[in-house]
């Protein structure tokens with residue numbers, strides 16, 4: 502069994518990785534952690550984790566290692582670069598990449614790992630910081646079935662439900678489709694809040710009305726109230742949501758699927774990034790909506806004179 506004695510390596514201690522690794526420790530797993538910025542390991546060590554100085558060192562020590570990294574570039578770097586995963590992966594060792602990446606990235610990692618005798622699954626997750634802390638993620642796994650089954654004790658700690666979706670790439674694609682829908686919905690909410698306020702309605706009344714009707718959903722309920730307070734403390738960084746829109750649009754290109762709504766949502770997230778909002782929560786796209794709306798009415802200069810909140 503890959504997760505013998507509930508022991509696992511963990512690469513990447515950002516918002517999600519820190520919550521997930523902490524959760525594994527809390528549930529009796531021995532966890533060896535690595536993060537590019539090594540100081541971020543300290544808090545995990547206080548909670549009982551061990552440190553691996555490099556990804557290769559973690560792979561050498563653990564039979565199974567999970568990664569939770571920002572994007573395709575990070576996921577590839579940790580595997581292929583010097584002192585990376587490939588230097589120690591071998592027969593009997595499993596690697597589970599839970600980062601949100603595209604199917605091509607996942608396939609490259611799969612090929613490299615399996616050609617050295619290792620085992621691979623991708624397992625991106627749906628659910629943000631709080632579900633990660635509470636073990637309530639939805640896990641979208643694909644790849645070697647035997648490794649998926651061996652990982653179930655860990656997935657049961659990390660998530661409320663795991664899906665096995667078949668060949669490598671299917672987990673990545675499912676995650677991108679879900680996040681494309683989520684990003685479009687966030688833009689619809691932003692525009693609705695901007696339109697309500699600008700046309701003289703109380704945005705809180707709008708949220709209350711939405712919550713009682715057919716389009717009520719947990720995201721509007723959670724993000725709506727903080728958006729009207731201009732509070733964008735990051736749970737899901739906007740730069741990652743824009744990356745997911747970009748990767749989903751590329752999947753649409755490959756398959757000749759026209760996605761005008763997602764394309765417009767992507768533009769709004771890009772605008773928000775250009776305003777310096779990439780590290781804030783993805784709901785900060787509301788600031789871009791407000792700026793765009795005001796620019797279209799009276800121009801940016803005049804907007805600033807009127808004290809409209811900018812970047």
Ligand SMILES: NC(=O)C1=CN([C@@H]2O[C@H](COP(=O)(O)OP(=O)(O)OC[C@H]3O[C@@H](n4cnc5c(N)ncnc54)[C@H](OP(=O)(O)O)[C@@H]3O)[C@@H](O)[C@H]2O)C=CC1
Nearest residue numbers: 513514515516517537538570571575601629630736737741
């Ligand atoms: N936050 C959320 O709500 C959710 C996020 N996701 C996905 O999970 C993944 C992680 O997200 P999140 O934790 O929020 O992101 P963060 O930005 O908080 O963390 C990113 C992590 O990736 C590491 N990293 C970035 N670039 C590199 C690199 N070149 N080499 C090595 N390590 C690197 C960072 O290291 P360092 O600390 O050194 O910068 C950090 O550990 C992303 O793919 C995201 O799309 C999925 C579901 C929900």
Ligand SMILES: O=CC(=O)O
Nearest residue numbers: 626627628629737
């Ligand atoms: O990827 C983000 C999420 O909330 O799911």
